Amino acid sequence: MKHFLLHLMHLVADLVFAVSDYCQTHQNTSKWTIVDFAVGKELRRNNGGGLVKGRDNGSVFTCSTIISKIKSIWNTLEWKPSPTACVLNLTSFPFEPTGRCIGTQNKVQIWDSFKTSLCCQNALTVLSKALAQHARDGEGNIFLDDAHWKNCSGPFLRQSVSVQSCRLSDLVQGSSRCSGLSLSIIRQEQTYQDALKKCSQFNSSFDDSCQTCTAAITTARDNLLDLFKAKGKDSEKKLCGVATVTSIAAELMDDHSSVEDFYSCLYALDVLDPGYIRMKYSLVKAILAILIATIGIMLVVMLIKYATKNKPDPKHVQTKEIATWSGLYRFSRAEIDNAIGPEREFLGRGSAGHVYKGTLPSGQHVAIKQINKNTTSDSFTREVEGLSKVRHPNLVCLFGCCTEGGEQYLVYEYCSEGNLAQHLLKKDNVLPWQKRVQIVRDCALALRYLHHHIDGCIVHRDIKLTNILLTGDLQPKLSDFGLAKMLGMEESKVFTDVRGTIGYMDPEYMSNAKLTCASDIYSFGIVALQLLSGQKVIELDLDARDQLTRKAKDVSIGKRPLTDFIDSRLNGVNYVDFESILQVAVLCVAGSSNGRPTIDVVFEEMEKAWKNTIADMKGRREMSSSATSQSRLAEVMPV
Structure with a gap:
């Protein structure tokens, strides 16, 4: 047949x-x-x-x-007739073949109720429409009895899709509690009336109307499950879901356009199998982007690990390298531990580690810096290489180093008076004017030595109050060469990673990473302004730095009186020398490196101020000595 x-x-x-x-x-x-x-x-x-x-x-x-x-x-001829005619009018709702039946049969929960394959979506839609028309024109029963349903179970001829292959055989009366529903019963439910109303009003905004409709369908279906106390039962959910959709379609059957919109909207309720994920194109792109970025990061990490794996351990300085650092003593780990002792007296924190006070077997005090393990080896190497090549009265002296047991130590001369910040910024301790002039002059002298080194300009990169140490007689010594960078004889500038202390760093260097000798000049200018005013430059506070330099510029051009910038705690200030130092410091902190003086010009002016200070001190001592002699003479003269 x-x-x-x-x-x-x-x-x-x-x-x-x-x-x-x-x-x-x-x-x-x-x-x-x-x-x-x-x-x-x-x-x-x-x-x-x-x-x-x-x-x-x-x-x-x-x-x-x-x-x-x-x-x-x-x-x-579209529907294959059974020996007994099917009571459903399948001619009015012809089955449309679909390519989804070719190849892998992906699973789907149609209308969030009926578990089947994508191939069966059209078949269920056709049968639901036919059941809706039969219920409206007949006795109102939504589902057929078993005998009549079998008569309609033959396969569609244009595609081998049938009631059996789509697992639709239990859409019959008596198969569940929901299978006995009729239009008269379901119309009594308010949730059904709400769903019917919302699914009859597909306006210009199809998406919004469809979202409202599908939400109402789900509510109506769940209400039927509650009515029959069948929550959590898949068989009841299937029948109640189909019954809800079919009963709404029965009411819309007179309006062909509304029926088509309604069934087109129902695709929004489909829940795809976990093995078959439906995603928006934008989401797919986002996932792909994240995946590519993750793979890229992993490749970079692997490349870095591979590159560093073949490098020697940066924490261990090779014997050959140490041999080239002439004049340095190589301490053992036992000597370092004995020098620091069990008390471990903490002196401060440098750019790459903590500094402790130590005592050598000879009784000489030293400062020992323990390099942090998470610090790159270039800081240790810079400081050792830099200080091993330089010797100057105003540079801290490096005695030796230790690279044993995975640890790195640097041993310096000990400066008993701490750093300049501890003397200048304390309220209860006033650094005399003469000492301030001496310190600023000696720092300029040390900087001139570095900038005119025989191998090229050594840029310190971290000149600030805490890196200027003081000996017992308050002689300044520039310390911490962990960030130092040498410019070759033919180099006037280099581009490098930006390092230093905010507040003292050259703004031009911060903006374009162009390091020059003038970068140290800027930092020196900030230190000089602090020595004159006694003001702080708070780290990470650019406004405080700008306020200090702006005030200095206003005073230097006569907008404000000189007394506005003088440290109020000072006595015996030579105003001529004060103004001279101020003018040079203002030039040092110019925004562009082209407007800053060279270290030779700076030192020349500081030297003049220091000579004037020495002369003033000598004159005052002579006046004091003369006054003392006259006083004693007056005491012995007879009346």
Whole structure:
């Protein structure tokens, strides 16, 4: 029977194409006569355009009418009839084949209720529409009884999809509590009425209307499950879901457009199987971007590990390197531990580690810096290489180093008076004017030595109050060469990573990473302004630095009196020398390196101020000595 129907459908299709071709060739001028016979119908053409008589007079039709009749025969063959006719009108809702039935059958929970495959979506939609029409035009039962449902279970001819293959066999009365629902019963539920109202109003904004509709359908279905106390049962959820959709479609059946919009909207309720994920294109792009970025980061990390794996351990300085650092003693770890002792007296924190007080076997005090393990080895190497090449009274002296047991230590001369910040910024300790001039002059002298080194300009990069140490007689010594950088003889600048202390750093260097000798000049200028004013430059506070330099510039051009900048705690200030130092310091902190003086000019002015200070001190001592002599003479003279 099945093969016979397939053969018959092919014949009808050939007939449609033949008639269509003929009509196009003869401009629809020919007329056809259908003559009834006992065993069927015969089509005969009257080439002259007249009627053709047979045993039985027929009716005259045009080509378009004949094609329409043949197509109606085709539609009746779309559903395979069972021996007993199906009570559903499947002709009005023809099944549309889909490519989803080809290849892998992806699972889906249709309408968030019915677990089947994507291939069966169209079949369920067709059957739901037919059940809706049958319920509206019949007794109102949403589902058929088992006998009638079996009559409608044959496969669709254009695609091997059937009730059995789609697991729709239990959509019958008596299979569950929801299977006995009728339109009269379901209409009594308010949630159903709400869903019907919201699913009947698809306006210009389809997305918003569909979202509202699907939410109402879910609510109505869940209400039926609560009514039958069937929450959590998949079989009840399936039947109640189909019943809700079908009953709403029954009410919309008179409006073809509303029915099509309604069933198109139902795709939003589909829940795909976990193995088959439906995502928006934008989400897919985002996931791909994250995946690519993650892979990129992993590759970079692997590359870094591979590169560093083949490098020597940065924490251990090779014997060959240490041998080139002439004049340095190589301490053992035991000597370092004995020098520091169990008390571990903490002196301060440098750019790369903590500094402790130590005592050598000779009784000499030293400062020992323990390099942090998370610090890169270039800081240790810079400081050792830098200080091993320089010797100057105003530079802290490096005695030796230790690289044993995975630890790194530097051993310096000990400066008993701490750093300049401890003396200048304390309220209860006033650094005399003469000492301030001496310190600023000696720092300029040390800086001139570094900038004119035989191998090239050594840029300290971290000149600040805490890196200027003081000996017992308050002689300054520039320390902490962990950030120092040497410019070759042919280099006037280098581009490097920005390092230093905010507040003392050259703004030009901060903005473009261009390091020059003028970067140290800027830092020196800030230190000089602090010595004159006694003011702080708070780290990470650019406003405090700008306020200090702005005030100094205002005083230097006469906008404000000189006394506004003088440390109020000072006595015996030489105003001429004060103003001279101030003018040079203001030039040092110019925004552009081109406007700053060289270290030679700076030292020359500081030297003049220091000579004037020495002369003032000598004059005051002579005046004091003369006054003392006269006082004693007056005491011994007779009255």
